[in-house]
Amino acid sequence: MKLYNTLTKTVDPFITHTENRVEMYTCGPTVYHFAHIGNLRTYMMEDVLERYLTFEGNTVHRVMNITDVGHLTSDADTGEDKMLKGAKREKKTVMEIGAFYREAFFEDCKKLNIKTPEVVVPATACIDEFIAVIESLLEKGYAYHAGGNIYFDTSKVKEYYTLTSHAADDLKVGVRDDVSEDENKRNKCDFVLWFTKSKFDEQELKWDSPWGIGYPGWHIECSCISMKNQGGYLDIHCGGVDNIFPHHTNEIAQSEAYLGHAWCKHWFHVHHLNDETGKMSKSKGEFLTVSLLEKKGYDPLAYRYFCLESHYRKPLTFSYEGLDNATKAYNKLINRIASIIPEGEVDEAVVKKYRADMIRTVGNDLNTAMGITLLYNILKEKVSSNTKRAVIDLIDSVLALSLLDKADARRKEAEDAAKAKAEAVKADDSHAGDPEAAMVEAAIAERLAAKKAKDFARADAIRAELLAKGIILTDIPGGTKWERK
Numbered sequence: 001m002k003l004y005n006t007l008t009k010t011v012d013p014f015i016t017h018t019e020n021r022v023e024m025y026t027c028g029p030t031v032y033h034f035a036h037i038g039n040l041r042t043y044m045m046e047d048v049l050e051r052y053l054t055f056e057g058n059t060v061h062r063v064m065n066i067t068d069v070g071h072l073t074s075d076a077d078t079g080e081d082k083m084l085k086g087a088k089r090e091k092k093t094v095m096e097i098g099a100f101y102r103e104a105f106f107e108d109c110k111k112l113n114i115k116t117p118e119v120v121v122p123a124t125a126c127i128d129e130f131i132a133v134i135e136s137l138l139e140k141g142y143a144y145h146a147g148g149n150i151y152f153d154t155s156k157v158k159e160y161y162t163l164t165s166h167a168a169d170d171l172k173v174g175v176r177d178d179v180s181e182d183e184n185k186r187n188k189c190d191f192v193l194w195f196t197k198s199k200f201d202e203q204e205l206k207w208d209s210p211w212g213i214g215y216p217g218w219h220i221e222c223s224c225i226s227m228k229n230q231g232g233y234l235d236i237h238c239g240g241v242d243n244i245f246p247h248h249t250n251e252i253a254q255s256e257a258y259l260g261h262a263w264c265k266h267w268f269h270v271h272h273l274n275d276e277t278g279k280m281s282k283s284k285g286e287f288l289t290v291s292l293l294e295k296k297g298y299d300p301l302a303y304r305y306f307c308l309e310s311h312y313r314k315p316l317t318f319s320y321e322g323l324d325n326a327t328k329a330y331n332k333l334i335n336r337i338a339s340i341i342p343e344g345e346v347d348e349a350v351v352k353k354y355r356a357d358m359i360r361t362v363g364n365d366l367n368t369a370m371g372i373t374l375l376y377n378i379l380k381e382k383v384s385s386n387t388k389r390a391v392i393d394l395i396d397s398v399l400a401l402s403l404l405d406k407a408d409a410r411r412k413e414a415e416d417a418a419k420a421k422a423e424a425v426k427a428d429d430s431h432a433g434d435p436e437a438a439m440v441e442a443a444i445a446e447r448l449a450a451k452k453a454k455d456f457a458r459a460d461a462i463r464a465e466l467l468a469k470g471i472i473l474t475d476i477p478g479g480t481k482w483e484r485k
């Protein structure tokens with residue numbers, strides 16, 4: 001496949017270190033609150049990427065961290081500790097907060113058909129590894145001790161600003177929040193690897209280290225968890241665009257300093273989901289979660305469809321109107337698939353052609369909207385139903401919209417209703433010999449179809465027409481009975 005690479009700023013062929021095997025790392029959630037649907041857009045696009053790489057015949061080994069310690073409200077070592085903030089808010093311990101929101105995160109993912117990565121590692125399970133890497137960075141002269149903390153010295157790496165431009169990032173450092181800059185830092189962009197002296201005396205989770213009791217900085221976590229589980233060569237590292245600086249920039253600096261060679265070739269970043277007021281956040285406006293969408297009657301997979309309609313490298317604006325449109329389109333697609341009765345031979349040549357179309361379109365920088373277009377294309381083709389279903393199955397192995405499952409369930413529902421109705425009519429044999437029975441039963445069937453299509457005006461009109469002829473309808477479980485006035 002070809003994929004935009006934040007490191008080279010071009011759409012590059014995606015080439016792995018070992019053929020047909022992808023070492024993929026995704027920055028996981030900081031589990032101090034529910035994920036909002038903007039965070040989940042990133043995980044969803046990473047999931048589509050993993051599924052696409054699998055579709056192309058690769059074995060994807062995907063690793064994700066869970067941040068349950070050390071992430072401050074600013075990504076640049078300032079502000080409050082997010083986990084502690086969550087614990088205070090809910091009057092629970094940090095471990096309780098972590099366990100609760102970790103589970104909530106994976107529940108949301110499941111509803112959105114986001115697969116759980118093969119390896120999921122909480123930061124608190126890897127403290128020994130963090131310490132070992134920090135010790136090595138100190139030995140090699142890439143880190144220093146100041147004011148009780150251990151810092152990474154960004155002036156020691158050949159090139160620090162690997163992912164973005166120097167000038168733009170310099171401006172961002174030190175202007176975040178209202179917190180004064182850390183005077184222990186030798187260079188503006190240096191970052192904490194290990195805290196011992198911090199303003200968080202109340203920090204619940206602390207570990208012994210060669211530098212005193214303390215806790216790790218946030219950035220070291222991803223580098224260590226990846227290197228431990230994936231070795232020294234990573235094929236692709238993923239996250240949201242707000243991870244590019246400083247988080248991913250720092251990850252590259254410390255990993256390459258530790259390894260002594262280039263670490264990860266390909267960087268994949270998903271753009272923001274905005275609401276109508278700007279970038280979505282947990283603290284302003286409506287807190288948009290998967291459960292809120294469900295409460296409002298939306299299918300989480302309609303939100304997935306909404307996201308797949310646009311490109312991951314463009315900011316997407318969320319609105320209920322947009323979600324309503326996506327819901328309509330998603331339901332229409334399922335209804336069309338439900339109307340295909342499985343039959344006939346699968347034409348493998350057609351499936352092969354669509355496989356090539358997928359590689360040409362979705363494989364070109366993960367163009368998911370083109371994947372949806374291919375679904376509509378196959379529905380229009382003059383091929384057997386089973387060929388259509390095979391192609392839909394193939395495309396949906398990447399898009400993961402549960403299309404065949406939902407369509408089959410809908411068809412079964414309709415068939416069951418029709419069967420129940422036929423039985424109800426059969427049971428209602430009191431009209432044997434009535435010359436108008438056939439006319440009345442046809443009208444009842446038409447009324448049922450109108451109700452199914454939510455055309456209630458038509459359904460009411462049919463009832464009124466029959467009433468004018470002296471025929472009264474009564475809805476009973478599984479059908480409709482009729483009698484003369």
Ligand SMILES: [Zn+2]
Pocket residue numbers: 026027028222247
């Ligand atoms: Zn990370």
